[in-house]
Amino acid sequence: MCVLGRVDGQEAEKAKVDSLRREATKLPHGIKRLEKLSELVTVSQLMPDGVNDAYLLLEEAERLNIDTTQANALAFIVNHHYMYDESLDSVEYWARRGMKVARKAKSWRMYFEMQYTMINSLVFSRRYEYALDQADMMLAEAEKLKDYSGITKAYVIMAQIYIGTYRWHEADDVLKKAMKTMYKNDDLQMQFTVLMHSLDYNIFVQRFDRMGQTLKEIDIVMDKMLLLAPGMDITLNDHRLFVEYCHILYWSYVGDFDKAAKHEAKGKVFYDRLTYPPYKPLYLYALCYNRTCRGMLDEAILLNDKAMKVGEKINVRMSNLLTCLIMRADIFYRQKKYGQALEIYRQIRHANDSISKLISNEQTEELQNMGKVNSLKAEEELLRGRMGFVGMVIVLLVVAILIVIMQRLMATYVRLKKTERKTADALAEAEEHNRQKENFFNTMSLAIRNPLKEVMTMTKSLVDDDNMTVEQRSQTAEAINHHTERLMFLVTGVLDLSRLESGMTKWQISNHDFVALCSDSVAKARLRWPEAQYSYSMEVSSFCFDFDGPRLEKVIDSMLTGTIDLPYFNGNVSMKVFQEGKRLKVEIKGSPLLLQRQDESTLMRHDINRLTLETVKDLLIVVVE
Structure with missing residues (x-):
């Protein structure tokens, strides 16, 4: 009886579609035929051959020169290719064409609907990073037009991307935003879509208790x-x-x-x-x-x-x-049946690890491909203005960021494995530590992303804008170099801190005179900040031991001159070196590293200094005030 019921239901649907098709084909060209075709497409859009009805609707709308109906027909065609065509090219072709018509007709609901479907096809093909970039642009355009339907659609796409890459906090955040904006217009279809994704997310995270109101x-x-x-x-x-x-x-x-x-x-x-x-x-x-x-x-x-x-x-x-x-x-x-249950739990854990690794590999490959495109653009600009170095820097930055991400993932995985054998109190402490590290990493990723975007934007301007004067190009090149230096500072700092925390730093140990190193650092500091007053006193003429000279020199340099973000300094700095027992003690007062703004990059420098000095704590004490 179930099979008969299903067959009867499908036959009834097919009969309704066939009836509407016969009625539409008998009507002459005009408004009535257009209205009948619109009704037909609404019913047949989910059928494999329903796209033919959408083609007829598009043809009739073009004949009558009605842009709004053309946009509706093209939206149906885009949805068909999204559902039944595995090629992304066909979805993008029809979506671009439809968006052009919708923009002309100022039918922003259809415009963002087709853009939403096009980006969804990228999500379906697991091109998450490119899709997220497109969603950001869609959100910016929708906010500029104050179109809440487009804003909500952009949030929904972001939620799908974050769910697909297991970024649960971000997914929850954008879904909450979508729930707030979806009722600001009468788009029932969009409201339905948001609520569907909210339910899907709660099922993903096993929060059935939150589904009642939705x-x-x-x-x-x-x-x-x-x-x-x-x-x-x-x-x-x-x-x-x-x-x-x-x-x-x-x-x-x-x-x-x-x-x-x-x-x-x-x-x-x-x-x-x-x-x-x-x-x-x-x-x-x-x-x-x-x-x-x-x-x-x-x-x-x-x-x-x-x-x-x-x-x-x-x-x-x-x-x-x-x-x-x-x-x-x-x-x-x-x-x-605990044995069988345990075996399945192990399969689930292995599958989750495999999915996470697959997502990381796919994102790595996608970012590398995006980096190659930027590199090609930079090579083209090299022929015009000798700016090929920018493209290489972008590629290196992308690779460096990927290395940091992989190291963070590996470090997090190792920490989680260890915490399984600890008590509940120790587990809570480890989870709090992981949360702080995640916040730091997210903040540093954002800090890196901003100058990276500036470099990419200015590079694109140099490539695309042929009307720029020589002076403008020179100023742009200087700005690119400034942002590049900041990027290298941030990326190098993140890499150093990551290696220090994970115990993977490759030390270059040899015998050095630390007192001579301090003298060199004071001389460099005076050159860096000529208006500052540096006083240096030493009670020991020489103190040699085995350490990594370049790394320890960077530590002392940062304490005397601050970081790259410090724009100006004219204070008084004193440095005293003397022996205390078997160890050498260094006292630095008025350090610019403590006086400058204590943002994430400065705190990162403090952490690098602290971890580096811990390696020589048996022979050296450094006190900074």
Whole structure:
């Protein structure tokens, strides 16, 4: 009977589409034919051959020279290629064409809808970094136009990217922003999309308790959509199945199994006439979770087996298969089959590690490709203005950033492995430490990204703007060199700090006279800040021991002159060197490193100095005031 019901539903939908097609083809060219084709496209858009109806609508709109309808038809065509065509080129071609028409008609909703679909195709192909860059530009344009539909769409894309790269905090943040902006216009479709992604995110992070209010809102939005356009009952079928899937999870989680049963029955109706295969296992996941919550473990394991087979057959996304595996492990655990449960938990952990590694590799490859493009542009400018070095710096910076990211990931992984064997208090302390490190890394990434963008923007101006004068080009080149020096300072500092913290620093140890090193540093400081007053006294004429001379010299230099961010200094600095027991002691008063603004780069320099001095703490004490 289920099969018969599904066949009858599909036949009814096909009959409705065929009827509208016959009516549309019989009508002469004009407004009535255009209206009938618009109605037809609304119903047939999810069918594989529905794009032909959209082509007819586009042709009729072009004949009547109606830009708005052309934009609508092109939006349907873009969606078709997004759903059925694996080539990104076709999606981009139709999206660019449609965006041009929508801009002409000032139909910004259609404009941002097609841009949203185009960037979504990049997300689907896992080109996350390029998609994030496009989403940033989309958000900036939408904010400039004060188009809240476009702003919300940009937030949704960012959420998908952050979820796809396991950046949960960022995903939660942009989804909250989207929830605030989606009600600032009457775009029900966008409201529905935001709520769908919010539900999907909560399922990702296993926060079923946060789904209640979202489910209430999405039910209201769907009712409004069906009230305004009853024909969308066919279009929304698969999405309504997803909503019922979420209802079953939520009500099972809160223990209201009567409501869960009602939504199970409603979901069965949509399941029987399902047209989007990847949603097929979701209903089975929900039933499996429901039976598990109710203690019906034998039935739950059978449903889990069925869901696994269906998921493997239609090649659903990895996260859904992991969800199914987690449910399976939980069932075995409740059945006290601890060995089988443990084996599945290990598989899940290995799969998560593999996904994280795959994402990192893909992002690395994508950033390298983006770096190659920038390098080619810089080579072209080299022929015009001898600026090829900029391109090389950009590539080196990208590689350096990737190295830092990989080192941070490895360091974090090692720390997590160690904390598993500690007590709960030690684990809490380690988690707090990791959070601080993550904040520092995010801040430094932002600090690096800003001058990097400046370098790329100015380089592009040099390449593209043929009207720039020689003086303007010279000023731009000087600005590029300034930002490049700051980039090298930040990247080198981050690399040094990362190596010091991870114990991977390659020391160049040899015998040096530290007193002579201090004298050299004072001389350099006087050259750096000629208006400053430096006084130097030493009670020991020589103190030789084995240490890394260049690194320790950088430490003393920074204490006497500050960092590259210090614009000016004319203070009084005194340095005293004397022996205290078996160790040499250095006292520095009035250090510009302490007087300048204590931002992230300055704090990073403090950390590098501290960690470097710890390696010679048995022979040397440095006190800075």
